[in-house]
Amino acid sequence: MSSPPPTPPPNPSALTNGSGAAAILSAAIGAFALSICAIAADKMPSVNAALVFYKPTGPLSGVTTLAILLWILTWGILEFRWRKRTVALGFTCSVAFTLLALSFLLTFPPIADLF
Amino acid sequence: MEITTRALWTLIHGMGFGALYLLASSGALLELYRLTTPSPPSPPTPGQFRFLNMYLVAMVVLAWAAVLTGAYVIYPWYRATPPPGAVDLSLFPQHLLMSNPATSGWHSLGMEWKEHVAWFAPISITTVAFVFIRYGRDLANHKQLRAAVLAFAAASFIAAGIAGCFGAMLNKNAPIQGGPSIQLSHGGVE
Numbered sequence: 001m002s003s004p005p006p007t008p009p010p011n012p013s014a015l016t017n018g019s020g021a022a023a024i025l026s027a028a029i030g031a032f033a034l035s036i037c038a039i040a041a042d043k044m045p046s047v048n049a050a051l052v053f054y055k056p057t058g059p060l061s062g063v064t065t066l067a068i069l070l071w072i073l074t075w076g077i078l079e080f081r082w083r084k085r086t087v088a089l090g091f092t093c094s095v096a097f098t099l100l101a102l103s104f105l106l107t108f109p110p111i112a113d114l115f
Numbered sequence: 116m117e118i119t120t121r122a123l124w125t126l127i128h129g130m131g132f133g134a135l136y137l138l139a140s141s142g143a144l145l146e147l148y149r150l151t152t153p154s155p156p157s158p159p160t161p162g163q164f165r166f167l168n169m170y171l172v173a174m175v176v177l178a179w180a181a182v183l184t185g186a187y188v189i190y191p192w193y194r195a196t197p198p199p200g201a202v203d204l205s206l207f208p209q210h211l212l213m214s215n216p217a218t219s220g221w222h223s224l225g226m227e228w229k230e231h232v233a234w235f236a237p238i239s240i241t242t243v244a245f246v247f248i249r250y251g252r253d254l255a256n257h258k259q260l261r262a263a264v265l266a267f268a269a270a271s272f273i274a275a276g277i278a279g280c281f282g283a284m285l286n287k288n289a290p291i292q293g294g295p296s297i298q299l300s301h302g303g304v305e
Binding site: 096 | 182186187191194223224227230231232234235239241242245246249250254259260266267273274
């Protein structure tokens, strides 16, 4: 006589959390990269000049383009590696929230000017 | 009644994309919370999920349209350099603001923050839309992921709010002007 099938857990998740974690973490990395690039462009003339991708917009064009490229690249890599995995979401979210909060702070001129 | 092309673009950027995005943000936050709550009073319908999917995609489009028109259409007019010896700086808003200590802060704090923080809005809402569309109803089973989605939606709202607030004040103190005029209507003389 075969044993009865195991009772499914309540509210089973059809998807692992890896894909969501990849999206969350990469967005925070992109935002943080933008704030770092902005500070670098503001403080270093050579970086400032190098980030002028579109002259009428000035270094803002390079700062945002680089940050977006890094965001998309990071997202792609993390999505590829994590999409079928269950990751430590608490830790990932803590890192993401910290980076996002730092991004807001580092783009605030009185704080950015401290560097 | 007429408007310059630069003023029209500023209107499209600020009121057409930015303000509409801000209006949509509160609705998105509420619906994200309501549709992904683990124990809803009545289960959400598939139609409600489809509607929020489309709503979030529209927000993504609005957010990207706002930052791209801001950075690549309006910002070049804002930061344009006046010819040497220019006295009338009304066509050079950044320099107009910086020429007066009473208004220089609108650029050195307002625009300097706005031009960067605004980009967090499309990045965050794109993430929110992706996760919601990907997980849908299943998001209710991922408590931490749901919290992260709500936090990123709130962050997007805050970023857009900062950018919108400073954008409005910048345009009040040093409006973007110039370019060909567009005649909207012929007014009568009283």
